[in-house]
Amino acid sequence: MSSNRFTPRGFPRVPLQNGIGRYICQLKRITLRFCKSSGSSRGIRDFIETDLINFAQDHPGTALYLKPRRHKSPSFVAEYLNGEREVISCHNFTAQQTIKWLNLYTTRSGIPLMRYAKMWHTECPSIQGVWSPFTNKDPALNITQFPSEMLSKPVWEEKSATEELIEMINKQKISDENDDNTQKVQAAQL
Amino acid sequence: MSQLGRVKQWNTFARCWHLFDAAWQNPLECAPSIEKYLKGLNKPIYHPLVDCGDHVVVINSKQIAFPGEEWRRRVYFHHTGYSGGATWTPAWELHDRDPTMIFRKAVYHHMKGNLFRRVVMERLHIYSDSNVPEEVIENITNQIPPLRSIPKTLGSYSKEEIEKYPKIIDYPEDFILSKN
Amino acid sequence: MLTLRRATRVLQVLNTTQKCEQSFHRWLGPTLRELKRRKDSQGPEKPAHRKTFLEWNYDTEIYAFSKRLGEEFNNDLLQQALTERSYIIREEERQKNVGIEQPTLNLSDNKELVSKGSDFIDDIVKRYLRTVLPRLPEEGIIGIHKHLTSIQTLSHVSFHIGTSDLILCADFPVEKLTLSNVLKSIIAALIESSGNSRAALFVRDFIITQLADKDLHQFWEPDEPIKLLSEILARDGIQSPEPRLIGCSGKNTILACFRVGLYTPDDKQMIGLGFGETVDIAHEMAARDSLRKLFGTSDNILLPFNLKLDQLCASSARNLSVTEWSQKTIPAHPSHFELRQAKEICSN
Numbered sequence: 036m037s038s039n040r041f042t043p044r045g046f047p048r049v050p051l052q053n054g055i056g057r058y059i060c061q062l063k064r065i066t067l068r069f070c071k072s073s074g075s076s077r078g079i080r081d082f083i084e085t086d087l088i089n090f091a092q093d094h095p096g097t098a099l100y101l102k103p104r105r106h107k108s109p110s111f112v113a114e115y116l117n118g119e120r121e122v123i124s125c126h127n128f129t130a131q132q133t134i135k136w137l138n139l140y141t142t143r144s145g146i147p148l149m150r151y152a153k154m155w156h157t158e159c160p161s162i163q164g165v166w167s168p169f170t171n172k173d174p175a176l177n178i179t180q181f182p183s184e185m186l187s188k189p190v191w192e193e194k195s196a197t198e199e200l201i202e203m204i205n206k207q208k209i210s211d212e213n214d215d216n217t218q219k220v221q222a223a224q225l
Numbered sequence: 226m227s228q229l230g231r232v233k234q235w236n237t238f239a240r241c242w243h244l245f246d247a248a249w250q251n252p253l254e255c256a257p258s259i260e261k262y263l264k265g266l267n268k269p270i271y272h273p274l275v276d277c278g279d280h281v282v283v284i285n286s287k288q289i290a291f292p293g294e295e296w297r298r299r300v301y302f303h304h305t306g307y308s309g310g311a312t313w314t315p316a317w318e319l320h321d322r323d324p325t326m327i328f329r330k331a332v333y334h335h336m337k338g339n340l341f342r343r344v345v346m347e348r349l350h351i352y353s354d355s356n357v358p359e360e361v362i363e364n365i366t367n368q369i370p371p372l373r374s375i376p377k378t379l380g381s382y383s384k385e386e387i388e389k390y391p392k393i394i395d396y397p398e399d400f401i402l403s404k405n
Numbered sequence: 406m407l408t409l410r411r412a413t414r415v416l417q418v419l420n421t422t423q424k425c426e427q428s429f430h431r432w433l434g435p436t437l438r439e440l441k442r443r444k445d446s447q448g449p450e451k452p453a454h455r456k457t458f459l460e461w462n463y464d465t466e467i468y469a470f471s472k473r474l475g476e477e478f479n480n481d482l483l484q485q486a487l488t489e490r491s492y493i494i495r496e497e498e499r500q501k502n503v504g505i506e507q508p509t510l511n512l513s514d515n516k517e518l519v520s521k522g523s524d525f526i527d528d529i530v531k532r533y534l535r536t537v538l539p540r541l542p543e544e545g546i547i548g549i550h551k552h553l554t555s556i557q558t559l560s561h562v563s564f565h566i567g568t569s570d571l572i573l574c575a576d577f578p579v580e581k582l583t584l585s586n587v588l589k590s591i592i593a594a595l596i597e598s599s600g601n602s603r604a605a606l607f608v609r610d611f612i613i614t615q616l617a618d619k620d621l622h623q624f625w626e627p628d629e630p631i632k633l634l635s636e637i638l639a640r641d642g643i644q645s646p647e648p649r650l651i652g653c654s655g656k657n658t659i660l661a662c663f664r665v666g667l668y669t670p671d672d673k674q675m676i677g678l679g680f681g682e683t684v685d686i687a688h689e690m691a692a693r694d695s696l697r698k699l700f701g702t703s704d705n706i707l708l709p710f711n712l713k714l715d716q717l718c719a720s721s722a723r724n725l726s727v728t729e730w731s732q733k734t735i736p737a738h739p740s741h742f743e744l745r746q747a748k749e750i751c752s753n
Contacts, residue, residue, distance in 0.1 A: 051565040055617050055710055056610025059473055063567050066460050096473030100460035116567045158618035159705045166269050167236045167680075168279075169652045169664060176366060177652060181244045182284065182355070186368040187375075204391040227623040229704055232690050236680040239662030241654045280655070360657045 045149045046156035050117050053144070059096070061116050061145045065137070066100040069109040069125075076109040081130035090134075094141055111137070115145025237270060242280045242364040247351075248288040249375045252328045256335035258369060259283070263332070263345050273341075280348045281369070282361060287324035287353040291316065301330065324353035454577055455570045466571055474566060476607065479598040482518075486590035489574035489583060490514040512573075515590035522589030525596060526554055529608045532717040535724055537708050538621075540701040540735060542727040548625030553612055559585035562611050605714035614710055621702045622693070630692035633727065634667075634677075637699065640731035644670045646677070646695070648688050663687040667695055699732070 053059055067083065069076040083101065091099050109125040111133075123140065125133055179186070194202075243262050247255065261267050265277035291299065299316040320327050328351050336342050350361065382390075396402070455461060467487075471478045493512055500508035530553050534546045552558060560581035563569075568587050569579050576583060596604040627633045635645035652664035665687040667677040677695025681687040697703050725734060 051562065051611070052614045052617050056614040057475060059566065063469065063473070064466075096469050098462070098465045098469040100462075102460055116565055118564075118569075162705050165233055165237050168239050168241050168268070168654060169236075172367075172652070174651065177650075179368075181362060181365045181368055182246055183368060187246055187371060189372055189374050190370050192374055201391065227620045228626070229620060229622065229690070229693070232679070232681045232686065235662055235682060236664070239654045239680075240658070240660045364655045364657050366652075366654050 040150075043147070043149045044152055046152055047154065048146065048156060049144055050146065059116070060094060060141060061143065062094070062097050062113055062141045063116050064098045064100070064112075064114040065140075066102055066112040066114075067109075068102045068104055068107065068111065070105060070107050071103050073106060075126045078128040078130050079109045079111075079125050079133050082133040085130060086134060090137065097141065111140075113140040113143075115143075117145045119145045119147060238277055240279055241366055242282060242361075243367045243369050244365045245281055245283045245369045246285055246371055247283050247328060248285040248371075249290050250371055250373060251291060252286075252289050252331035253335075254372055255328075256331045258372070259332050259349070260336055262369060263348055264336075276344075278345055278348055280350065280364070282357060282365060283325075283328060283349065283351045284355045284357060285353075286328045286351050287320075289320075289328060296320075325351040452578060463571075470567060470571060474607070476595055476603065477599055478594060482594040482597055483591070485513050486515050486518050486594040487568070487571050487573055487587060488512050488514050489572060489586070490516060491575035492573040495575045515587070518590035518593035519586045521596070522591070522593035523554075525592055525601075525604060526589060526608055526612065528720050529605050529714075529717070530554060530613060532720055532722075533609065533613055533712065535722055536712060536716070536718045538700075538702065539724065540699065541621075541724060542700065542730050543724045544627075544727050545621070545625040545700065545702070546724055549616070549621060552624045553615060556581050556585045558612070558615055559588050562615065563588035563591075566611065602714045605717075609710065609712070616708060617710065620704050621706070622697065622704075626693075627696065627727065630689055630696055634692045634696055637696075637730055638669075640729075641733060646670070646692075648691065650684065651678075665691045667691045 050061065051059075053061070067079060069079045069083075071080070087099075087101075091097075109128070111123050111125060113121045113123065115121075121140070123136060125136070128136070245255070245259060259281055262279050262281050265271050265275075265279060268277055270277055296317040297315060300313045301316065301319050302311070302313055304311045314322075316327060329346070329349065332349060333342070333346055336345065456463070467480070467483060471483060493510055493514055496510055496512075497508045500510075527550070530550050531546060534541070534549055538546065563584040566588075568584060568591070572579055572583060572587050574583050592604055592607060595607055638645065646667040647670050648665050648667055650663060651666045654662050656663070661682065662680060663682075663684050663686075664678065664680045665684060666675050667679075668675055677691040677693075677698065679687045679689065679691030679694050681690050725731075
């Protein structure tokens with residue numbers, strides 16, 4: 036359902052900054068509608084017999100109403116603090132299933148289902164400051180005259196044969212000089 | 226949006242201008258790095274649907290280089306749409322007609338064909354030589370490093386450098402190196 | 406469930422087509438269409454108050470309301486807080502119309518509670534802001550306070566804690582002014598039921614938390630930031646700051662972006678950074694940035710929302726006004742960190 040491209044798109048949010056101060060259960064009212072005799076309401080009747088008191092005690096902030104209706108398919112209506120209202124069919128539910136669905140609807144915020152563009156949302160995306168093209172840029176670029184001689188060189192390049200040859204020659208020259216020097220020193224010592 | 230939020234976004238999405246010197250560069254090799262700046266792929270804020278690309282000013286496109294037989298063998302195809310309207314222009318001929326065309330085509334054909342390609346190409350400014358209008362040069366804040374260094378030609382060596390160059394043998398005095 | 410139902414329906418249709426007869430009457434479609442047309446011609450349905458529904462028990466709702474907020478209310482006071490003057494007048498008129506000459510309603514309205522609650526909210530909000538933002542000038546405190554205690558904010562809070570169904574008033578749908586008045590009176594009822602400290606926590610949790618994730622300077626912006634900054638720095642003996650262009654991109658285009666830094670002329674320290682479409686805007690934003698730094702209200706500030714009544718400053722304390730603000734004369738308030746530590750020691 037939430038993958039449908041026609042469902043509204045948005046970011047996860049909470050009503051009234053819920054949870055920053057204190058947490059409020061957003062479900063304000065719940066109405067269980069069921070039939071006293073039909074088989075499809077059997078699970079919800081079981082739930083009312085066994086678990087309804089516990090449920091009401093666990094959620095004192097939710098007003099709970101029972102509404103028996105003859106020969107009607109069972110359902111419950113969840114009403115939220117933000118004014119939203121949802122009807123959930125409980126046709127042929129077992130008591131366990133009813134508990135699970137009620138649990139889901141008590142923990143919801145009441146904001147209608149939407150396709151999440153991201154699974155998180157923040158008003159303050161970065162503590163260190165948002166990136167910009169000027170971040171980590173060398174300030175010397177501000178006063179550089181373009182095209183600049185220094186920046187017109189490749190970042191890395193292999194040595195050419197000519198350069199290697201000159202290097203080898205220079206090395207040889209130095210070693211020759213060293214040899215000459217040592218020979219001179221040896222001669223002087225002799 | 227608050228005043229600060231507005232200028233923050235302006236700052237993050239500021240369009241930069243980059244310079245690229247195409248002298249002695251292979252346009253086919255340069256296209257990927259140029260495309261990176263044109264589309265904004267170098268930015269951490271990049272997203273295919275976000276318009277965050279930069280401008281690139283290419284100079285000296287007349288001096289581009291192709292390896293091997295490429296100038297003769299590379300052919301640019303065009304069809305007028307009428308029967309018998311197909312033409313095959315060799316690279317050297319196209320370069321003679323319009324020195325910016327080969328570079329532009331290289332970048333254009335390197336990019337994936339979608340609706341954004343023409344928009345992105347509008348941000349590529351190619352000049353055949355280094356005579357760029359002053360108002361364009363003033364915008365530039367960065368230079369893209371070339372892929373290869375410009376090779377030194379024999380004529381550019383000074384006399385001292387040639388004399389200093391290490392020799393393996395000495396030519397005999399009557400040996401003729403060149404006619405002039 | 407739906408698919409099962411649909412499958413049985415399809416089977417039914419298949420069975421009927423075999424018998425070559427329709428499963429529904431010929432008049433069904435036209436009748437439904439006619440009903441729809443008549444319904445549409447009546448215009449949109451008017452909203453009905455929740456109390457007109459069959460499943461409605463006011464006592465249950467009131468009980469759930471107080472439990473939801475996690476507070477212990479005196480039931481009579483809460484009832485009084487939710488009763489508007491307009492409701493009593495309307496009920497009396499109704500009784501008179503029926504023929505009762507001296508109508509008696511055992512109800513009292515929330516007028517006194519509203520004024521009491523309003524004063525309490527003003528006091529707590531101001532003290533809270535002065536405690537957590539000791540460097541912000543008094544004008545800023547008043548600006549933020551004005552936003553927090555506006556009818557817009559208070560009615561939003563009031564609606565989202567679920568008062569709109571419970572208010573006894575003549576107007577429906579409930580007006581924003583009524584909603585905010587009821588929130589004030591609920592807080593006054595809470596003061597009388599559970600004491601000041603509980604009520605202060607209530608104000609903190611529901612009203613002050615509305616500041617979370619918001620830029621504080623949207624509620625108060627100094628008009629001439631460049632002038633104000635140089636005045637403030639002059640009081641500390643610093644010459645007026647020197648703006649420098651430290652970056653720009655595409656300066657001959659309409660998408661130009663300039664960055665201006667403000668430097669102190671003596672020791673060449675950068676005190677603010679601004680950016681914008683023109684150099685003037687960037688300069689102004691740089692001044693605003695340095696003011697933010699001075700006032701301790703940067704855009705990513707984390708306000709502590711965990712202070713109790715005894716950790717707030719006295720109601721007589723005032724922050725410095727803009728006209729006398731300088732770093733030398735800032736009084737030494739405890740920092741957020743110290744306040745948090747104090748709270749942890751208390752809880753241990």
